[in-house]
Amino acid sequence: MKILVGIKRVVDYNVRIRVRSDGSGIDTDGVKMSINPFDEIALEEALRIREAGLAEEVIVVSLGGNECQQQLRTGLAMGADRAIQIDTDADLQPLTIARAFFKIVEKEQPGLVLMGKQAIDGDNSQTGQMLAALWDRPQATFASGLSLSGNTATVVREVDAGLETIEVDLPAVVSVDLRLNEPRFVKLPDIMKAKRKPLDVISMDDLGVTAENDLKVSHYAPPPKREKGIMVEDAAQLVAELRNRGLV
Amino acid sequence: MSETATEREIMEYDVIIVGAGPAGLACAIRLKQLKPDLMVAVIEKSAEIGAHILSGAVIEPAALDELLPAWRESPPPICIPVERDEIALLTATSKRKLPTPPQQKNHGNFIVSLGALCAWMAPQAEALGVDIFPGYAAAGVHYLQNGAVGGVIIGDMGVDRQGNPKDTYMQGIEIHAPLTVMAEGCRGHLSKQLITKFKLDADSDPQAYGIGIKELWQVAPGKCKPGLVQHSIGWPLDTKTYGGSFIYHMDKDRVAVGFVCALDYSDPEFSPFEAFQQFKHHPSVKPLFEGGEILSGGARTIIEGGAQSLPKVEMPGALLIGDAAGLLNLPKIKGTHQAIRSGMLAASHIAEGSTAEGFDETLRASPIMKELHKVRNIRPGFNKGLWRGLITAAIETVTVGKLPRTLHNHADYSSLTKLQDMEPVDRPWVKRSLAPRDRLASVYFAATDHDEDQLVHLQILEPDVCITRCGEEYGHPCTRFCPANVYEMVTDQMTEEGGSTANQHLQINAANCVHCKTCDIKDPYQIINWVTPEGGSGPNYQNL
Numbered sequence: 001m002k003i004l005v006g007i008k009r010v011v012d013y014n015v016r017i018r019v020r021s022d023g024s025g026i027d028t029d030g031v032k033m034s035i036n037p038f039d040e041i042a043l044e045e046a047l048r049i050r051e052a053g054l055a056e057e058v059i060v061v062s063l064g065g066n067e068c069q070q071q072l073r074t075g076l077a078m079g080a081d082r083a084i085q086i087d088t089d090a091d092l093q094p095l096t097i098a099r100a101f102f103k104i105v106e107k108e109q110p111g112l113v114l115m116g117k118q119a120i121d122g123d124n125s126q127t128g129q130m131l132a133a134l135w136d137r138p139q140a141t142f143a144s145g146l147s148l149s150g151n152t153a154t155v156v157r158e159v160d161a162g163l164e165t166i167e168v169d170l171p172a173v174v175s176v177d178l179r180l181n182e183p184r185f186v187k188l189p190d191i192m193k194a195k196r197k198p199l200d201v202i203s204m205d206d207l208g209v210t211a212e213n214d215l216k217v218s219h220y221a222p223p224p225k226r227e228k229g230i231m232v233e234d235a236a237q238l239v240a241e242l243r244n245r246g247l248v
Numbered sequence: 249m250s251e252t253a254t255e256r257e258i259m260e261y262d263v264i265i266v267g268a269g270p271a272g273l274a275c276a277i278r279l280k281q282l283k284p285d286l287m288v289a290v291i292e293k294s295a296e297i298g299a300h301i302l303s304g305a306v307i308e309p310a311a312l313d314e315l316l317p318a319w320r321e322s323p324p325p326i327c328i329p330v331e332r333d334e335i336a337l338l339t340a341t342s343k344r345k346l347p348t349p350p351q352q353k354n355h356g357n358f359i360v361s362l363g364a365l366c367a368w369m370a371p372q373a374e375a376l377g378v379d380i381f382p383g384y385a386a387a388g389v390h391y392l393q394n395g396a397v398g399g400v401i402i403g404d405m406g407v408d409r410q411g412n413p414k415d416t417y418m419q420g421i422e423i424h425a426p427l428t429v430m431a432e433g434c435r436g437h438l439s440k441q442l443i444t445k446f447k448l449d450a451d452s453d454p455q456a457y458g459i460g461i462k463e464l465w466q467v468a469p470g471k472c473k474p475g476l477v478q479h480s481i482g483w484p485l486d487t488k489t490y491g492g493s494f495i496y497h498m499d500k501d502r503v504a505v506g507f508v509c510a511l512d513y514s515d516p517e518f519s520p521f522e523a524f525q526q527f528k529h530h531p532s533v534k535p536l537f538e539g540g541e542i543l544s545g546g547a548r549t550i551i552e553g554g555a556q557s558l559p560k561v562e563m564p565g566a567l568l569i570g571d572a573a574g575l576l577n578l579p580k581i582k583g584t585h586q587a588i589r590s591g592m593l594a595a596s597h598i599a600e601g602s603t604a605e606g607f608d609e610t611l612r613a614s615p616i617m618k619e620l621h622k623v624r625n626i627r628p629g630f631n632k633g634l635w636r637g638l639i640t641a642a643i644e645t646v647t648v649g650k651l652p653r654t655l656h657n658h659a660d661y662s663s664l665t666k667l668q669d670m671e672p673v674d675r676p677w678v679k680r681s682l683a684p685r686d687r688l689a690s691v692y693f694a695a696t697d698h699d700e701d702q703l704v705h706l707q708i709l710e711p712d713v714c715i716t717r718c719g720e721e722y723g724h725p726c727t728r729f730c731p732a733n734v735y736e737m738v739t740d741q742m743t744e745e746g747g748s749t750a751n752q753h754l755q756i757n758a759a760n761c762v763h764c765k766t767c768d769i770k771d772p773y774q775i776i777n778w779v780t781p782e783g784g785s786g787p788n789y790q791n792l
């Protein structure tokens with residue numbers, strides 16, 4: 001069985017995000033970029049499945065310009081067998097990404113697609129679900145536990161009410177949550193090995209996918225600054241202040 | 249843990265360079281230019297190249313011209329020609345312009361972000377075939393049986409606070425190489441070990457240091473004057489403390505502001521962080537920052553000892569270059585060109601002879617050393633205070649260091665005055681309004697990140713001394729000199745029958761550390777030992 005893992009290059013979670021002063025986007029000048037943390041967890045899970053003998057090959061896939069090869073190489077250094085870059089400089093939205101992934105799925109015929117539950121930049125949480133629909137296969141989202149046996153995957157999902165356990169037939173799309181596992185560190189010699197692993201570049205045009213921008217982003221704005229609070233003496237003053245502001 | 253450890257994996261190179269600052273990267277690039285077949289690796293503890301680099305920085309470009317002759321065609325992302333120099337003497341309320349001393353004339357120089365410059369140099373080294381590994385810290389030295397240096401040991405990852413392996417435990421590997429180049433920058437922790445082990449400082453003065461604290465601001469439109477370089481001396485430092493400020497106006501309304509202060513100050517109550525913040529509130533400075541915001545900030549020590557403190561820079565199997573050796577030119581506050589030149593010199597030395605032997609002599613005969621010799625008396629001249637220092641500086645400058653005398657440096661940790669001997673100090677600090685509010689708020693701008701569940705990388709060799717002697721003699725200066733509020737004295741209330749007792753203990757917030765190394769230098773008992781945390785931990789500076 002092959003496992004396909006989606007990897008997105010995002011601004012590192014430690015970086016303080018700044019909105020460009022003209023509101024056109026986020027300032028990424030000199031900013032640290034990393035693999036989306038949920039995608040790293042997805043890759044870790046894929047590697048563990050392969051190491052348990054339940055899969056033969058782990059393929060990491062990313063959409064973007066040549067910069068995203070850095071994250072693909074990190075994926076290879078973690079242990080993926082090969083990488084595919086879908087080359088594009090288009091502004092990408094979930095449906096476009098799902099369509100491009102679907103083309104790769106058709107070609108590679110994986111038994112399992114693992115993805116992060118969402119990317120920490122756009123927070124869309126849509127790509128995995130859309131891919132499952134395009135592919136017409138089951139989906140299991142927000143996985144915090146995953147086990148495979150034969151042609152079924154048992155997935156523990158984190159839902160509002162607690163944990164839900166479901167079974168899906170393979171092939172399927174599983175999107176993973178934070179508590180599924182803790183990704184491994186990369187060993188230095190594996191970075192060198194990763195340089196020799198195959199990384200195929202396919203242009204998005206050659207896949208026959210065009211970026212459609214059904215969603216238009218009008219502008220970005222930082223969250224409004226919190227106003228300075230005031231200290232109140234007692235409950236009566238609190239009520240009075242709230243009344244003053246028309247809040248009660 | 250180490251008992252259960254199996255044999256470490258080994259990688260072999262011809263040359264291993266520790267630290268991807270300007271010195272290490274220049275050395276790597278030059279080695280490959282001279283001998284393309286050499287296998288060269290650079291390891292760097294920061295997660296990304298440049299993320300632990302904090303500098304001014306106005307740089308002299310001659311060294312870059314030599315290393316990468318075509319660099320001006322595709323310059324680093326931040327690179328603004330200096331248009332104008334200003335130097336001023338401040339009092340609490342006034343500012344007086346001074347004539348610019350020749351060392352501080354910056355015509356032909358460039359304002360850069362040194363972090364961004366390193367991130368720009370690294371791919372050029374990689375294009376030549378250098379293997380660069382960010383996110384890996386050299387935690388130990390690998391010694392050969394004959395005692396020579398034979399490479400480095402990369403730190404283990406995934407070890408918990410008690411020293412036990414976690415699920416993610418990964419043993420660090422050894423990198424073996426006939427030659428190790430230490431380019432760790434100021435107060436490198438392995439360089440420190442090597443200097444002691446091989447007694448490299450036997451014939452030199454104690455090393456002298458300063459601390460530099462810096463912020464990068466996005467100022468309100470119209471206030472930034474690209475290319476303007478401003479320095480000041482005087483307030484808020486008293487005349488006994490050597491130091492001053494810098495404000496470098498870059499492009500896109502970005503302004504770098506920083507404060508440097510020698511670590512041989514004597515008042516245990518002094519806080520360099522507070523001095524920097526006070527400087528920003530000087531009436532002539534504050535308007536520049538009002539209405540602006542901080543983009544990034546942090547702190548780093550500066551090596552100030554110069555010629556008389558320069559240790560021997562070679563030992564069997566290894567060399568010291570850049571600030572790890574101590575080649576910064578203090579009156580200019582510039583070390584980048586010296587770092588690059590020393591990296592190149594080390595590279596040609598290695599390319600010629602494949603040995604460390606003779607490098608010390610080569611360096612001492614080079615223009616790098618001539619430059620240091622000329623200015624050797626300027627910092628020790630300030631040991632007698634600002635005014636005497638300025639006079640020494642003037643004399644040494646006029647005579648280009650030719651007077652046949654050399655003033656000496658003393659160790660910074662020995663300069664604190666005991667509380668009981670202190671005259672009361674009057675500090676008319678103003679109430680501050682500009683960000684950051686305090687040190688914790690400033691750590692946020694350094695984007696420092698350490699896994700909390702790892703060994704504490706600030707080793708206190710004698711914890712009892714903190715509570716007993718230090719409290720009494722100096723009042724815990726670590727709680728003030730650390731710019732990131734790592735050290736805190738905490739009182740534990742214990743209620744027992746018959747009353748309650750209060751015990752103090754030192755709390756180390758290691759996760760806040762920005763790797764400046766001040767504590768390792770300034771602690772008066774020399775019982776704080778900075779060792780490297782897990783690779784990839786530490787600040788994530790942007791364009792500092």
Ligand SMILES: Cc1cc2nc3c(=O)[nH]c(=O)nc-3n(C[C@H](O)[C@H](O)[C@H](O)COP(=O)(O)OP(=O)(O)OC[C@H]3O[C@@H](n4cnc5c(N)ncnc54)[C@H](O)[C@@H]3O)c2cc1C
Pocket residue numbers: 266267268269270271272291292293294298300301302303304305306307308362384385386387431432433434436437438459460461462506508548549550569570571572576581582583584585587780
């Ligand atoms: C506030 C301030 C202002 C300055 N202003 C100027 C200026 O205007 N102009 C100028 O020319 N110079 C300036 N300098 C000096 C200049 O920054 C230094 O001289 C220069 O950075 C030295 O280069 P280096 O390569 O020797 O060391 P560094 O630049 O310090 O680089 C050392 C690198 O090694 C890494 N490292 C250390 N130990 C290890 C380890 N064990 N394992 C792995 N990696 C490790 C560090 O993370 C770092 O990236 C300033 C310095 C400061 C602090």
Ligand code: SF4
Pocket residue numbers: 706729730731732733734735760761762763764765766767768778
């Ligand atoms: S703990 Fe030491 S090295 Fe870390 S920030 Fe504080 S003074 Fe600097």
